[in-house]
Amino acid sequence: MYAAGWYILIFVFSALVLLPVAVTWVTKWIKWWKYLRYLRSLPSPPRHWLMGHVSQMDMGEANVNRLTRYHIEFPDLYVSFFGPFLPNVVITSPEHRKTILKSTEPKADFYYFLVDWIGDGLLLSSGEKWFQHRKMLTPGFHFDILKSYVPIVNEVTHTLLDIWQEHSDKGTSFNVVDYASLYTLDILLRCAFSDHSSSCLVEKDNSPYVNAVHEISKIPVLRMRFPPYHPNWIFKLSPLGRKFHGCIKILHEYCDKAINKRRKQLLEDSGSLSKKYVDFLDILLSAKDEQGYGLTDEEIREEVNTFMFEGHDTTAAGLYWILYCLATNPDHQEKCRSEARQVMHNKDDVSWEDLNKLTYISMCIKESMRLYPPVPMIARKLSQDCELDGYKLQKGTNITIHVNAHHHNPKIWPDPEKFNPLRFSIENVKLQDSFAFTPFSAGPRNCIGQNFAMHELKIAVAHIVNRFYIGVDPSHKVERFLSLILRAKYGIMLKLHLA
Template sequence: MSAVLTLASYSWLGWGSFTWTVLTLLLIIYYRMWSQSRTVRLFNALPGPDFLPFLGNFLDLNVDLDEFLKLVHFDWIKKYGPIYRVWGGFRPVAIISSPQLMEPILVSQKLITKASEYSYLSPWLGNCMFLTTGGRWKSRRRLLTPAFHFQILNSFVDVFNEKSIDCARQLERAIETHGDNEFDIFPIMTQCALDIICESSMGRQTRSEEEKAIYVKNLHRIGQIVMERGIRPWLTFDWIFQFSSLGRENQRCVRALHGFTNQVIRDRREALRLEAQSLKQHTTDGSINNNINEDKTDAPKERLAFLDLLIKASETNPDFNDDDIREEVDTVMFAGHDTTASAMTWFLYCIARHPEYQQLVMDEVDQVFGEDMERPCTTQDAAELKYLECCIKETLRLYPSVPAVMRCLTEDVDIGGYKLPAGVSVALMIYGMHHSPLVYPDPEAFKPERFLPENSIGRHPYAFIPFSAGPRNCIGQKYGILETKIVLANLMRRFRFSVADSSQPMIIPSSEIVLKPKHGVPLIVSKRLIVN
């Protein structure tokens, strides 16, 4: 009996060994055929780091997010040039960091398809305008563009002013607590930006502080998860990702974010219903209706909030349902506050490290507003703050809110003497290009004068693209710039910012969807003394 079992054991081991041998041979044959394919041969003609079969450059890219940023935007660009290749497992990604090489992709009306890596956001953002392409993207873009018309943006100036004053009060409370010591300003600027996007774009007052804090925490984490998934080849497969600890955490974040947004939509629907009901009751009485018409001649125009526009669209378009509304609302809630919060925080950090430039900004602000600390900032005031705008642009050069954008090539493209085959992803490295000495001399220095009109002559039109460019540029960039200028102008009228030790190296950002400080931005904030 034992002899039979022993023979069976050897037979089983032999069969297992045979199976593994066959599988290994099949993998070798598959890899050989794959590596000789046209796409791989064309792609590997690009310079780039050595890679391993199946794993690609995973071992190189398996680093912390701040190290990842340095590796792909600095080290490899310096070593391999303005166009190089990276393998994310079997996913080919061409890295481009030159405005001349970016231009053919940015200006194209055809190369507008988002890279497959953006699909990692789909559980949260669905098929929103940011992620979709083709006819759906065009129809969504047409639908949403009126919400960012300059007349509508101007109607939100009072919100920008009101919330920036709330932000100033928070800074004053922090000063009382911390005195002359540093404290992290990033949470305060994040709350300011979130308050603004909730009220101006969602047509409602902000939610409770606890709800906002939970929302921001989940938003921050989901950005990290997307980046972490992007550099782990085995998590490319949804069925593996869903059962991983990272996937389960992603699901929790998505549920929380959707819960926040769904409540925003429900509240606004109810508010609009009550407003319509009230108006209907008034119009049933002719005398009251006449009085209302008389009052409206001098009344300010009613705001058309972003969410209102979507709700109205859903009432006339049966194909645009509540899920579609939530997708676009989630996108604007994310893009409309996270990017702006980071930009404002980095600005305050930059001028805190450079008091000479901060003084020039304060001099300009004082010239526009005088000693009147209460007068709101108007669009005309914002237009006159030219040097403030230079400092904002220089901040966005050093710390672009979105460090890179990615496309999937739907056709072969000739760039830089190489033929990039259809199907590969292309990463346009905004952060790396903004820091290139070939584009900006002394690129690590904060020099706002770069953006004075006389110093911008001859600069490539795509040398500065913090909002991307071309047909898929950021639809809300005018909103973001106006908000940023008004908030910062109001803060610069009231406070001075500094660092405890200017000899310390610059804070290294973390490479997420949005470029954020990894451990916050500690600054010393003090009230300004206006001398009569």
């Protein structure tokens, strides 16, 4: 009887403790279920009762065109589902889109598939941490810093052109995608780490770091499309997860080694390095907040990996799509060549002062980014309830903005499939909504490195058209492929001959 009394007391006590928790969870589930029913009542393309819209997410050319069509069929928003219970609200209205981009809402759940790689850096962080880091890193992209990178871009571009000269001499076509990726990675390694010890363009696949960068960027999208891999513990046990974490080990070890080496140099040099230019790692190591606190080694690694992630494949895609556009639009290519020769005027390099003079090349790059935005989608997660013209969206809702579809919307861009650089003339830009063209996102969470990327692309294009005529291989089919980056599914085969 004595023991039974204790059991009763334990049971009552447990019930009193657990009941409020149970009530809270049940209340949350009921609220979520009602919200899910509400989302199912909103505009949505036809979907499978179990799989939702997963079968439509093939990422190829058909899906690219489908998403563009949905922007016309659903002028405000529509809901897509990963299976029966994972909703995603796609914003199609320009005004609703602007509302989301003007906010500092954190990134959507999908981006957290990247967290083991890039950590809680600028891309993924939110709130006070994001605000402080953004403020601390902004000086690193000041024009005085970017100016010092111009000789580096020129140097790597000369290496690229010398390699391409061999293809030109032989008259053979080649896949520009592979070279563009190595080219931008070379530049980033030199600008981020002052790493001149290796050349990605020359060594190609001989560097473990280069191989890891190439492999790791493909994996998060494969994981996203396979829901059983969404839980971390399952993914880590899978072959894909082991490959992902093997790449992470290589990347983090490289970064940690560079940070430790640079810290040691700073101590030996009493806080200042005798270098030709200040690289991104220097900026991170010297960054301080209002209280004089700097970043930890882990935070520095997060920001460096974020910088490498956001500045590598995206700029590479920007380069190979602009070259494809110029190859298929020879009249505009000739205008770029004429401008490059006038600005460079028989010089070997593009100078800092030359960049603002490359106006037509700049317009062509922007028009290429409209047709083929390197980052084809932006995803956010609502941190508070939101109402958009009567649509009531709850806190925690994942929101997607399809940049590519928006850039091809005929209501915003007349004759959207035509390559027309004059859309970005000074006169026409004044008439545009500032949120109509968003290859670098927009609002407070826009890409902090967009000027760096544009300078890199302008220098590359000026050099390339100055030296070569660019044509396409007519036997090769070019198709878009939606990933974290808007890729060319089968690559892009170009032919060059001396101009």
